[in-house]
Amino acid sequence: MLERSPAAIAATVQTGNGVAVRRWLFAGVITATMAAMLALLVAALSVKPFGLLDWLLIVLFAATLPWTVIGFWNAAIGFLVLRLSRDQTALIVPAAATLRGDEPIFASTAILLCIRNEPPARLIRNLEPMLAGLVRAGCGERFHVYVLSDTSDAAIAQDEATQFGALAAQWRERIGLTYRRRTHNSGFKAGNIGDFCARWGARHDFALTLDADSFMTTDAILRLVRIMQRDPRLGILQSLVVGLPSANAFTRIFQFGMRLGMRSYTAGSAWWQADCGPYWGHNALIRLEPFIAHCQLADLPNLKDSETILSHDQIEAVLMRRAGFDVRVLPEEHQSFEENPPNLIEFIRRDLRWCRGNLQYWRFLAMPGLKLVSRCQLVFAMLMFLGSPAWIGLLVFGAFAAADDRPMIDASLGGALLATTLAMWFEPKYATALHILTQRKLRESFGGAARFLASLAIETLFTLLLAPVMWFGHTLLLMSLPFGKGVDWIGQMRDHYGVTAADAARAFWPHTLAGLAVLTLLIAKAPAAIPVALLIVGGLLLAIPLATVTASQRVGRRATEIGLGRIPEETSPPAALAMLHLPALELAASRSHAPAGAADAPACSPD
Numbered sequence: 124m125l126e127r128s129p130a131a132i133a134a135t136v137q138t139g140n141g142v143a144v145r146r147w148l149f150a151g152v153i154t155a156t157m158a159a160m161l162a163l164l165v166a167a168l169s170v171k172p173f174g175l176l177d178w179l180l181i182v183l184f185a186a187t188l189p190w191t192v193i194g195f196w197n198a199a200i201g202f203l204v205l206r207l208s209r210d211q212t213a214l215i216v217p218a219a220a221t222l223r224g225d226e227p228i229f230a231s232t233a234i235l236l237c238i239r240n241e242p243p244a245r246l247i248r249n250l251e252p253m254l255a256g257l258v259r260a261g262c263g264e265r266f267h268v269y270v271l272s273d274t275s276d277a278a279i280a281q282d283e284a285t286q287f288g289a290l291a292a293q294w295r296e297r298i299g300l301t302y303r304r305r306t307h308n309s310g311f312k313a314g315n316i317g318d319f320c321a322r323w324g325a326r327h328d329f330a331l332t333l334d335a336d337s338f339m340t341t342d343a344i345l346r347l348v349r350i351m352q353r354d355p356r357l358g359i360l361q362s363l364v365v366g367l368p369s370a371n372a373f374t375r376i377f378q379f380g381m382r383l384g385m386r387s388y389t390a391g392s393a394w395w396q397a398d399c400g401p402y403w404g405h406n407a408l409i410r411l412e413p414f415i416a417h418c419q420l421a422d423l424p425n426l427k428d429s430e431t432i433l434s435h436d437q438i439e440a441v442l443m444r445r446a447g448f449d450v451r452v453l454p455e456e457h458q459s460f461e462e463n464p465p466n467l468i469e470f471i472r473r474d475l476r477w478c479r480g481n482l483q484y485w486r487f488l489a490m491p492g493l494k495l496v497s498r499c500q501l502v503f504a505m506l507m508f509l510g511s512p513a514w515i516g517l518l519v520f521g522a523f524a525a526a527d528d529r530p531m532i533d534a535s536l537g538g539a540l541l542a543t544t545l546a547m548w549f550e551p552k553y554a555t556a557l558h559i560l561t562q563r564k565l566r567e568s569f570g571g572a573a574r575f576l577a578s579l580a581i582e583t584l585f586t587l588l589l590a591p592v593m594w595f596g597h598t599l600l601l602m603s604l605p606f607g608k609g610v611d612w613i614g615q616m617r618d619h620y621g622v623t624a625a626d627a628a629r630a631f632w633p634h635t636l637a638g639l640a641v642l643t644l645l646i647a648k649a650p651a652a653i654p655v656a657l658l659i660v661g662g663l664l665l666a667i668p669l670a671t672v673t674a675s676q677r678v679g680r681r682a683t684e685i686g687l688g689r690i691p692e693e694t695s696p697p698a699a700l701a702m703l704h705l706p707a708l709e710l711a712a713s714r715s716h717a718p719a720g721a722a723d724a725p726a727c728s729p730d
Contacts, residue, residue: 142395142397142398145394145395145397146395146496148395149196149200149395152196153189153192153193153196156192156195156196157185157188157189157192160184160188160192160540160543160544161181161184161185161188163536163539163540163543164180164181164184164540165181166533166536167532167533167536167537167540168180168181168531168532168533169533170530170531170532170533171529171530171531176520176523176524177524179516179520180517180520180521180524183513183516183517183520184513184517186509186510186513187510187513187514187517189503189506189510190503190506190507190510191510191544191547191548192547193503194388194547194550194551195546195547195550195551196391197387197388197389197391197392197551198384198387198388198391198550198551198552198554198555199387199391199550199554200390200391200394200395201386201387201388201389201390201391201392201394201554202387202391202554202555202557202558204390204391204394205386205387205390205555205558206558211390211454212453212454212455214394215390215393215394215397215451215452215453215454216350216360216451216452216453216454217354218350218353218354218357219346219350219453221353222346222349222350222353224346224349226349226352226353228262228265228345228348228349228352229265229352230265230328230329230348230351230352231265231266231267231326231327231328231329232265232266232267232327232328232329232330232331232344232348232408233266233267233268233269233319233323233324233326233327233329233330233331233411234253234266234267234268234269234330234331234333234344235269235271235316235319235330235331235332235333236250236268236269236270236271236333236335236337237271237273237312237315237316237332237333237334237335237405238270238271238272238273238274238283238335239272239273239274239275239308239335240274240275240276240279241274241279241335242279242282243279243282243283243286243287244286245335246270246335247286247287247290248703248704249336249337249338249703250268250290251290251702252338252699252702252703253338253339253340253341253344253699254268254294254297254298254300255702256340256341256344256699257298257341257344257345258294258297258298259341260341260345262345263297263298264298266298266299267298267299267300267301267326267327268298268299268300268301269300269301269303269319269323270283270287270300270301270302270303271303271305271315271316271318271319272302272303272304272305273304273305273308273311273312273315274304275308280304283302283304284302284304287300287302288302301323303318303319303322305318309431310420310431311431311433311435312404312435313420313431313432313435313439314420314431316330316332317419317420320411320414320415320419324411324414324415325411325415327411328410328411328412329348329351329408329409329410329411330408330409330411330414331344331347331407331408332404332405332406332407332408332409333405333406334404334405334406334461336367336461336462337364337405337406337459337460337461338367338459338460338461338699338700338703339362339406339458339459339460340458340459340697340699341699342458343362343455343458343459346453346455346458347360347362347407347408347453348408350453351408351410354449356398356448356449357410357448357449357451358409358410358413358414358443358444358446358448358449358450359400359402359407359408359409359410359414359439359440359443359448359449359450359451360407360408360409360451360452360453361400361401361402361403361406361407361450361451361452361453362406362407362408362452362453362455362458362459363385363389363452363453363454363455363456363459364403364405364406364459364460364461365378365381365382365385365456365457365459365460365461365690366378366381366382366460366461366462366463366690367460367461367462367463367692367700367703367705368690368692368693368696368700368705368707368708368711369462369463369465369679369705369707370679370680370683370705370706370707370710371465371466371673371674371676371679372672372673372674372675372678372679372682373464373465373466373467373470373673373674373679374462374463374464374465374679375679375682375683375687375688375707376578376581376582376585376673376688377463377464377470377585377589378463378688378690379578379582379688379689379690380552380582380585380586381463382456382555382690383551383552383553383555383556383559383579383582384551384552384555385456386454386456386555386558387551387554387555387558388551389452389454390454393451393452393454396496396500397451398444398449398450398451399440399441399444399450399494399496399497399500400440400449400450400451400452401437401440401450401452401500402436402437402439402440402443402450403436404434404435404436404439405461406459406460406461409443410448413443413446413447413448414439414443416446417442417443417445417446418439418442418443418446420432420435420438420439432480432483433476433477433479433480433483434477434480434481434483434484434504435480437481437484437500437501437504438484438487438501440497440500441487441490441493441494441497441498441500441501444493444494444497445490445492445493445494445497457691457692457697458697460700465674466622466670466673466674467589467592467622467627467630467666467669467670467673467674468622468626468627468630468670468674471592471593471596471630474593474596474597475596475597475600477508478508478596478597478600478601479600479604481504481505481507481508482505482508482509482601482604484501484502484504484505485501485505487501488501488502508597508601509601511593511594511595511596511597511598511601512594512597512598512601512602514590514591514594514659515591515594515595515598515637515659517659518591518641518656518659518660519641521652521656522641522644522645522649522652522656523644525645525648525649525651525652525656526644526645526647526648526649541655545658548586549583549586552579552582552583552586556575556579559575560572560575560576565691567694568691568694568695569689569690569691569694570686570689570693570694574685574686574687574689575689577687578686578687578688578689581687581688582688585673587658587661587662588661588662588665588666588669589662589669590662591634591659591660591661591662591663592631592634592662592663592666592669594659595633595634595637595663596634599633621671621674621675621676622670622671622674623671624667624671626670627666627667627668627670627671628667630670631666631667631670632667634662634663634666635663635664635666635667637663638660638661638662638663638664638666639664641656641660641663642656642660642664680710683706683707683710683711684710684711684713686711689711692708693707693708693711694711696708696712
């Protein structure tokens with residue numbers, strides 16, 4: 124049995140009234156900000172009598188606001204937490220404040236590696252350092268690895284059986300490893316984990332969920348286990364996941380921006396979400412007993428026959444919270460990693476799968492027993508994608524409005540609205556950027572101020588080009604859903620490969636055509652509106668070259684060598700990452716002679 128120390132439990136309980144005040148304060152500023160933005164748009168459009176087109180623009184703009192405003196205030200609050208809190212981790216995960224870091228590991232933890240049509244050698248590359256670290260720390264007997272395969276390719280399946288069989292034999296007597304392959308991919312990843320729960324779940328206290336591209340240091344794994352041992356109220360503890368160093372241009376730029384956006388955003392959202400935090404489906408520790416009892420998706424009554432939840436993680440989080448257990452995120456970003464897609468085509472394919480999955484959440488909004496915050500999280504997850512057709516609608520109908528001979532909008536008020544919207548777009552990243560630039564050690568870890576600012580400028584342009592491509596893709600998917608179009612669930616391409624102009628044109632010709640149509644209309648009827656329209660049209664027009672240039676191996680290699688898009692792990696690599704022999708680390712070391720990282724986790728204390 125896990126310990127249930129009253130003192131430990133008390134240390135983890137935040138005052139309910141205090142959390143409620145935070146949540147109502149957050150709701151208040153969100154509502155007030157959205158109202159102010161809409162009032163500014165109404166005032167800007169009041170240069171002429173209101174017509175149907177004006178009301179349509181107001182409705183579309185209102186649909187874009189929730190995700191924009193929520194992101195802005197999450198990051199603003201997170202920036203204050205980063206700057207003013209002496210211990211942000213203790214503020215967000217109170218149980219972490221009571222740890223020394225050498226507590227004995229007495230819980231049994233299953234490590235679940237969920238895979239489908241992935242090269243086994245790459246998986247073993249990421250897995251072996253974790254096995255070695257746990258054994259070196261003296262904790263091997265407390266962990267058991269389960270390789271849960273849903274592979275459909277016969278050749279890959281044969282390779283899996285051979286290589287994971289050899290790996291199990293290699294680590295026998297030090298740490299257990301079980302390989303299991305299902306012949307049917309029922310339930311996708313949630314079904315894969317559900318099968319584990321039915322077969323082996325009762326043998327373990329916790330489960331660490333990993334994707335095929337996941338990597339965690341021993342220190343990160345043991346810290347999650349120690350925190351969950353300390354707090355019996357914790358049902359899911361999500362680590363903050365960052366990108367592994369990459370020499371792919373697309374990946375470098377994307378995860379540099381993600382690194383900036385996640386730090387302040389996650390701290391801010393965790394401040395008000397508290398015990399109703401996020402679960403991203405991987406690099407997280409779950410308490411198996413309540414998970415098995417309350418979080419299985421196969422028996423949910425809200426689904427149509429044979430329908431499967433694609434984005435299972437957030438549903439499992441709200442079910443865990445409904446069962447009375449906390450879901451929290453640990454805002455520490457240096458020990459838990461994933462590999463991001465190597466190019467724009469792969470990124471969009473993954474993004475569309477998330478879009479389709481999140482839009483299934485409406486079925487659960489009225490589920491009995493859910494916390495109000497949990498219902499709000501499901502709505503926010505849907506709004507992340509439902510705002511996309513609104514942005515495309517603003518572009519199209521805004522172009523028609525601009526083509527009218529009559530004045531469309533007050534220039535000064537319209538300019539203020541545009542500036543405010545752009546500020547809200549970029550504030551989550553720029554808040555963290557400001558924090559980094561004012562901290563010498565952080566600044567140096569990103570390669571110094573000059574490299575950091577150059578990378579930030581490139582990432583800003585990249586975001587302006589990428590966002591419209593994503594919005595248009597979401598819009599096309601939403602338009603196709605009534606006709607029964609789905610999304611493929613196949614293995615993610617993780618290795619670098621170039622994207623030819625022909626490949627990019629096949630993927631993004633609709634985006635380009637839509638951009639050309641809007642630009643042609645504006646050139647003919649309203650050339651003065653082109654600079655503003657280019658904020659969206661530019662990404663559509665340049666989708667094809669964006670896909671090819673950012674997939675160029677030469678561009679990626681050169682960016683890595685000179686330090687553009689550098690993240691701290693390239694400046695001072697953790698020792699565990701050195702075992703992965705990542706090209707990005709080798710290129711960075713060859714140019715800067717970066718020192719090797721510190722030793723991995725502290726050893727487990729004996730029982």
